[in-house]
Amino acid sequence: MTKHELNSELLDQFSRQFNADPKNQVISRAVSRSGLQEAAYNSAAEHNHTFSLELDTDNVTNQKQSGRCWLFSTLNVVRHNFGKKNKAKNFTFSQSYNFFWDKIERANYFYDRIIKTADRPLDDRTVRGYFDWCQTDGGQWHMAASLIKKYGVVPTYAMPESFNSEHSAVLDQILADKERKDALALRELAQKDDQEALEAARVRFLGDIYQIMATALGEPPKTFDLEFRDDDQNYHLDKDLTPLAFYQKYCDTDLDDYVVLANAPDHPLNRVLHLGFEDNIQGGYPNLFINVPMEYLERATVEQLKGGEAVWFGNDVLRQMDRKTGMMDLKLYQYDALLGIDTHLSKADRLRTGIGESSHDMAIVGADIDGGHIRKWKVENSWGDKSGNKGYFTMSADWFREYTYEVAVQKQYVPKDILALLDTAPIELDPWDSLI
Numbered sequence: 328m329t330k331h332e333l334n335s336e337l338l339d340q341f342s343r344q345f346n347a348d349p350k351n352q353v354i355s356r357a358v359s360r361s362g363l364q365e366a367a368y369n370s371a372a373e374h375n376h377t378f379s380l381e382l383d384t385d386n387v388t389n390q391k392q393s394g395r396c397w398l399f400s401t402l403n404v405v406r407h408n409f410g411k412k413n414k415a416k417n418f419t420f421s422q423s424y425n426f427f428w429d430k431i432e433r434a435n436y437f438y439d440r441i442i443k444t445a446d447r448p449l450d451d452r453t454v455r456g457y458f459d460w461c462q463t464d465g466g467q468w469h470m471a472a473s474l475i476k477k478y479g480v481v482p483t484y485a486m487p488e489s490f491n492s493e494h495s496a497v498l499d500q501i502l503a504d505k506e507r508k509d510a511l512a513l514r515e516l517a518q519k520d521d522q523e524a525l526e527a528a529r530v531r532f533l534g535d536i537y538q539i540m541a542t543a544l545g546e547p548p549k550t551f552d553l554e555f556r557d558d559d560q561n562y563h564l565d566k567d568l569t570p571l572a573f574y575q576k577y578c579d580t581d582l583d584d585y586v587v588l589a590n591a592p593d594h595p596l597n598r599v600l601h602l603g604f605e606d607n608i609q610g611g612y613p614n615l616f617i618n619v620p621m622e623y624l625e626r627a628t629v630e631q632l633k634g635g636e637a638v639w640f641g642n643d644v645l646r647q648m649d650r651k652t653g654m655m656d657l658k659l660y661q662y663d664a665l666l667g668i669d670t671h672l673s674k675a676d677r678l679r680t681g682i683g684e685s686s687h688d689m690a691i692v693g694a695d696i697d698g699g700h701i702r703k704w705k706v707e708n709s710w711g712d713k714s715g716n717k718g719y720f721t722m723s724a725d726w727f728r729e730y731t732y733e734v735a736v737q738k739q740y741v742p743k744d745i746l747a748l749l750d751t752a753p754i755e756l757d758p759w760d761s762l763i
Contacts, residue, residue, distance in 0.1 A: 354665065367665045368649070372656040374721045378705045380632055381693035382407060386417045387718030389711035391493035394464025397641075398422050398429070399709035400688040401471035404637045404735075405480065405580045407692070411635060412579040414557040421486040424570070425474045427544050430462065432474070432608045434506055434536040437461055438529050439609065441510040445517035456604065456758025458510065462502040464495055467602065468639050468688075468735040472582040473611025478547075479570030480578065485551040491543040498543050505535060553577070582612070586741055586749070588624050589616035589733045591762055592675035594754070596620060597745075601753035602762055616762070617748050621728050623741070625701065628691055630740040637690040637707065641733035644687035647726060653715020655706070655722040657729060674729055678761040685732040685762065689720070701727075732762070 345351050358366045384407060390399050402420045410416035440457050447454050491498045509532040516525040553565040553573060568576070594600060595618065602614040628638045647659045663669055677683030693705030704727055706720040715721075738746055756762060 358665070363662065363665070364660060367660040367662045369658055369661050372658040372723075373652060373654050374656070374703050374723065376705075376716045376719070376721055378693040378695045378703070380629075380696055381705060382632065382635065382637060383411075383416055384637075384692050384707060386419070387707060387712050388419060388422070388709045390422070390709045391488075391711075393426075393493060393495040395422055395426055395466075395492075395495070396709055397466035397468065397688040398425055398471050398474075400639050400690045400707075401468055401475070401735075402480070403690045403707055403709070404639050405475065405578055407637045407690075408579045409577060413563075413577060414559060414561075415555055416558060418555060419483045420480045421483045421488075423488050423492040423544055424481045424486040424547050425471065425478065426492055427486075427540050427547050428474055428478045429466070429470070429607060430502060430540050431533070431536060432611075433462060434502070435533060436607055436609060437506055438509065438513060438532060441513050442517045442525065442529070445514040453758055458507055460604065460758065460763075461506050461510075462499050464499060465605075466607065466688075467605055467614050467641070468585070468587050468733070469612040469614045470605065470607045472585065473608040475574065476582050477608060477611065479572070479574040481548060481551055481570050481573065482553065482555070485548050486545070489544050498539075502536065502539060505539065506532075509535075584737050584739075585735050586738050586746065587614075587616050587733050587735050588627060588741065588745075589618045589762070590621045590624055590674075591616075591618055591678060591732060592673070593678040593761055594618050597748060599748050599751060599753040600756055600762070602756050602760070604756065604758040604760075604763065615749065615753060616733060617741075617745060619745060621731075623745060624731065624734045625727070627736040627740040628704075628734055629694060629696070629701065631736050632691065632694055634737075634740070636737070637692045639688060639690055639735040640731050641685040641688050643684055643730040643732070644689070646730050648720070650710070650714045653706075653708075653720035655720055655726045655730075657723065657725045681761070683730075683732075683761070691722075691734075692719075 388399050388403060390396055399422055402422060402425070406418060406420050407416070410418055437457065444451070444454050444457070449455070512528060513525065516528055548570070550567050550569055553563065553568055555563050557563065589600065591600070598618055600616045600618050602616065605614050631638050647657055648655045649659060663671070672680065672682065674683060689709065690707040691704050692707045695702040701724045703724060704722040706722050708715060708718055708720050710718065712718040
């Protein structure tokens with residue numbers, strides 16, 4: 328194979344090309360002083376914050392220094408439904424409560440996967456994937472839905488945020504270190520086929536994880552008193568509720584009624600994809616996506632908004648987004664024009680090359696529609712009220728199409744022939760798939 332060594336002649340050629348255009352020096356001075364992002368910012372891509380279709384929402388939540396966006400956004404959908412049913416739009420649920428149980432359930436699933444693959448070498452790609460993903464914070468709609476269905480929800484005051492839930496990096500590291508060490512012991516016992524010792528070790532290790540979580544977050548409440556004033560200042564008190572009883576009695580969200588539509592054009596369309604690698608609860612909802620053209624996601628989102636309900640969506644938020652203004656637009660940062668390059672890739676190619684990813688989850692709570700044409704969307708983020716417009720972002724229609732990969736919608740807003748795909752055998756995705 329030919330070796331291409333960078334020599335002085337070639338480097339001089341690059342320098343002459345750069346200096347041949349006097350504008351390059353001017354641009355370089357501006358960029359080096361203000362930074363690439365600021366220099367490439369295009370204020371013409373900013374939108375106003377007015378929408379023709381808008382849910383009645385107010386306060387926003389804040390995940391702070393944690394990767395719990397999937398849980399926050401799912402609970403935001405549920406709490407808005409609660410607020411509409413109970414006339415309490417600013418009522419919030421405890422993310423810390425479901426976060427606690429997620430860590431326990433993930434550990435249980437991780438140990439089971441390690442035991443199942445104990446006959447494979449440690450450098451096996453699947454085994455390596457399990458070790459690498461061990462106790463990260465990321466997740467999916469169905470993971471949050473599984474937690475809610477099994478454990479219910481509680482108000483924020485029943486299990487408030489803690490330092491470790493809001494700043495989860497150290498907790499995640501401790502859990503991952505502990506579970507990876509446990510995994511080596513479980514693999515050894517499984518290889519010896521010592522089932523009694525294996526089961527005893529698995530249970531003991533899970534007890535250790537519970538102790539870590541109870542120490543870091545406090546134990547979740549088994550019962551609590553529901554107490555709040557609604558939007559009309561009427562007082563409500565319901566004593567000694569369990570988290571599941573509270574959810575079933577007060578939360579108007581039937582999680583069995585939802586399906587996740589995906590648009591991942593690097594995968595076969597009109598097929599069901601199973602991201603089993605990220606399933607978090609044994610016996611919970613599997614991470615199933617119906618992979619369809621983008622118009623299905625768009626149409627279902629509009630219809631659910633018209634029905635008065637927010638829409639969870641998975642997206643690549645760090646692309647063409649300004650945290651300060653809350654703008655999300657394909658023309659927001661003009662890097663190519665600034666640098667004289669072309670970095671455009673199709674959505675499929677971005678996924679294939681690892682550039683595209685579903686890195687964040689939020690809730691859509693409004694849209695600006697003109698004669699059936701979607702102009703922009705209103706997005707509820709979970710970064711607090713100091714970002715965007717008091718915590719709300721404005722997303723162009725083009726940004727939604729390019730950087731949104733999943734939406735969770737009620738089945739009634741999905742065509743029957745698309746829903747029927749759920750009866751077909753899913754494509755099992757690998758732990759290194761582009762949708763991870």
